[in-house]
Structures are given as C-alpha cells and as structure tokens.
Amino acid sequence: MATRNRTEVTEFVLLGLSSWPGMQPVIFGIILVMYLVAVMGNALLVTVARSDPKLQTPMYFLLSQLSFIDIFLTTITVPQMLVHTLSVNQTISFNCCIIQLFFFMVVGSMEGHLLAAMAYDRYVAICDPLRYSAIVSHRLCLRITLTSWVVVSLNSLLCSVLVSRLTFCGNQVTHFFCDITPLLQLSCTQPVVNEMLIFTEGVAVVVSPFFFILGSYACIGVAMAHMHSVAALRKALSTCGSHILVVVLLYGSVIRMYLRPSSSYNLYQDRQVAVFYTVVTPMLNPLIYSLRNQEVKGALLRLFRKLCISENFQPCSQANREWRHIS
Numbered sequence: 001m002a003t004r005n006r007t008e009v010t011e012f013v014l015l016g017l018s019s020w021p022g023m024q025p026v027i028f029g030i031i032l033v034m035y036l037v038a039v040m041g042n043a044l045l046v047t048v049a050r051s052d053p054k055l056q057t058p059m060y061f062l063l064s065q066l067s068f069i070d071i072f073l074t075t076i077t078v079p080q081m082l083v084h085t086l087s088v089n090q091t092i093s094f095n096c097c098i099i100q101l102f103f104f105m106v107v108g109s110m111e112g113h114l115l116a117a118m119a120y121d122r123y124v125a126i127c128d129p130l131r132y133s134a135i136v137s138h139r140l141c142l143r144i145t146l147t148s149w150v151v152v153s154l155n156s157l158l159c160s161v162l163v164s165r166l167t168f169c170g171n172q173v174t175h176f177f178c179d180i181t182p183l184l185q186l187s188c189t190q191p192v193v194n195e196m197l198i199f200t201e202g203v204a205v206v207v208s209p210f211f212f213i214l215g216s217y218a219c220i221g222v223a224m225a226h227m228h229s230v231a232a233l234r235k236a237l238s239t240c241g242s243h244i245l246v247v248v249l250l251y252g253s254v255i256r257m258y259l260r261p262s263s264s265y266n267l268y269q270d271r272q273v274a275v276f277y278t279v280v281t282p283m284l285n286p287l288i289y290s291l292r293n294q295e296v297k298g299a300l301l302r303l304f305r306k307l308c309i310s311e312n313f314q315p316c317s318q319a320n321r322e323w324r325h326i327s
Contacts, residue, residue: 009168011091016084016176017271028085034279035078041286042067045296052299058141059121063289065145066114066246070282073107076100077177077278084176097178098164104177105156106149108277109205112254113148115247116209117141119216122243126236127223155205162194175271177278181257210251217244242288249284253277 017027049055049064077100084090092100124135163180169188175181184194220240227233253276290296 009094009171011093011171012097012178013172014081014084014090014092014176014178015172015174016081016090017275024085028082031078031085031275031279032082034283035074035082038074038279038283038286039071042070042282044300045286045290046071048296048299048303052302055295055299058136058138059118059125060295061138061141062114062118062121062145066111066118067286069107069111069114070285073104073111074278074282076104076107081176092178094164097173097183098160100178101163101180101183102156102160104179105159106152108254109152109155110148111250112206112209113152114145115243115250116212116216117144117148118243119213119247122240123216123220125239126220152205155201159197159201162197166194175274177274179274181270206254210247213247242293245288246281246285249281250277253281 016024045067046064049060049067080092080100121136121141124132128135159180163183166183166187167189168183168186170186173182173186187194217240220236224233224236227236253273256273257270257277290300
C-alpha cells in the first residue's frame with residue numbers, strides 16, 4: 001500500500017454497523033429506543049441520588065457519578081451513529097474524530113475507576129463496618145473522583161495525540177465512531193511504538209482498577225467465609241451482587257475489544273461488542289442498581305409522590321398502591 005501524507009486525510013468515513021441499506025431503519029429504531037432508555041434511566045438515577053436525603057451517602061454519590069458517566073459515554077457515540085444510519089453523508093472531520101476519540105477514552109477509563117472506588121466502598125462496609133463512616137467519607141470519594149479524572153484525561157490526551165500524528169493510507173473507518181483500534185488499522189506503517197504505549201498505558205490506567213476490584217472482592221470473600229450469621233451473609237451478597245454484575249459486563253467487553261494482539265482484531269465483529277458497551281451496558285446499569293435495591297425504589301416512590309403532589313394529579317394514590325404492590 002502506498003504511503004500517503006497524513007495531511008491528505010482531512011476527514012474519515014464511518015461505515016456504521018451494517019452495509020445493508022434495508023437494515024438501516026431497523027438498526028436506527030432499536031438503537032434509538034435503547035439510547036433513550038439509557039439516558040432517561042441514568043438521568044433519573046442521578047436525580048434521585050442527588051435529591052433524596054436518605055441517599056446522601058458515599059455509595060450513592062459514586063453511583064450517581066457512574067450514571068453521569070454512562071450518559072456521557074452513550075451520548076458521545078450514539079447520536080452521531082443515528083444520524084449516519086439514515087444519512088448518505090457518513091463523514092467526520094479529522095479534528096472531530098480525534099476529539100471524539102479523546103472523550104470516549106476519558107469516560108471509558110473513568111467508568112473503571114469509579115467501579116474500583118465502589119469496590120473499595122463495599123470492602124470497607126463489609127470488612128470493617130464499625131469504622132465505615134470514619135474511613136469512607138464524601139471528601140474521600142470526591143478526592144478519588146477528581147484524581148481519577150486527572151489521570152484518565154492525561155492518559156487519553158497522550159493516546160489521542162499519538163493517533164493524530166499517525167500517517168493514514170485511507171479514510172474508511174470500519175466502525176460507527178472513532179475508536180482507537182480501527183484508526184490504528186488505517187495506519188500506513190505498523191505503529192509499534194503507539195501500540196506498545198497504548199497497551200502499557202491501558203494496563204496501567206484501565207486494567208489496574210480491575211485488579212484492584214479483584215483484590216477487594218478477594219478480601220470480601222474471606223470476610224464472608226467467616227460470617228456465622230445467615231442474615232449478614234445474605235446482606236453482604238445483596239450489597240455486592242449489582243456491582244459484580246456491572247463489573248462483569250464492562251470488563252468482559254473491554255478485555256474482548258482492547259487487551260489482545262492487533263493481529264486478532266476482527267473489526268466487523270468488534271462493532272457488535274462496541275454496541276454492547278456503548279449502548280446496552282449504560283441502559284442496563286440503572287436497572288441493575290435499582291430493581292433489587294430497596295433504598296433506590298423507596299427514593300423513586302418519594303420522588304413520584306412529590307411530583308404528584310406538586311401537579312395535583314388525581315391517579316397518584318392508585319399509582320402509589322400499585323408501586324407498593326410491585327415493590
């Protein structure tokens with residue numbers, strides 16, 4: 001393949017999820033519904049966690065941050081993909097592509113750091129419950145969050161700059177957004193330095209929170225093994241169940257997508273995995289954290305009552321009775 005100057009590539013063509021024209025309206029409808037559910041579900045969870053007095057705890061502060069990240073993550077990629085699905089023009093400028101890559105890497109990495117902070121919160125709550133209030137405070141959670149934002153932003157900036165300095169031989173991106181893997185595939189020369197740096201940075205910034213989560217749950221498992229009360233064991237399992245499921249959903253797709261040699265990439269199959277962690281997972285997270293959480297369901301009921309009272313809505317009493325029956 002002949003080498004071409006990077007400056008000749010002023011825009012990229014995003015090929016989307018499918019090249020079959022008949023599938024585009026179906027894809028548009030399905031993705032649109034999932035996107036709206038994800039945004040509304042996470043926005044509702046953020047509102048409840050921030051407004052309800054009974055949820056003003058470090059755990060729900062971290063949960064609201066995770067929901068905010070999910071809104072940001074899906075909004076970075078999905079609206080553009082929806083427009084391109086029904087549009088003839090599927091191009092994105094070079095600068096916008098790099099900016100999208102940067103923000104996607106920031107929020108994607110930040111989600112892992114928040115899950116690690118939530119794992120530490122669960123570790124202290126189960127292994128050292130008497131000192132939980134003294135150890136895990138709002139100030140500590142705020143410091144962890146701000147530090148994580150700085151770390152992931154610097155890492156994402158470095159990777160984005162390295163990608164922007166590559167020499168590209170084509171501009172057709174086999175994806176529905178500007179991700180690092182398909183962009184590396186378009187490089188005219190083998191970007192060994194970039195791949196090595198991205199891999200090492202990925203291990204340090206993305207995978208290290210995963211190992212921290214594993215360590216936290218190893219300690220939690222040891223503590224649970226010494227519990228003699230069935231009620232305490234059941235409460236511990238209930239506390240950790242939702243978090244474990246979210247961790248499996250996130251890191252299962254991340255490991256499948258990024259932590260493997262470039263020779264094993266299949267960009268056509270990887271687009272399906274990308275839909276899972278950019279649309280499906282953000283849609284499922286608020287459901288996972290609310291359906292089996294009595295505190296969240298109680299907060300939703302109180303918020304619903306406030307809205308009913310403020311609007312003087314007559315069917316509210318019947319709706320409240322139905323909600324209690326479901327809960």
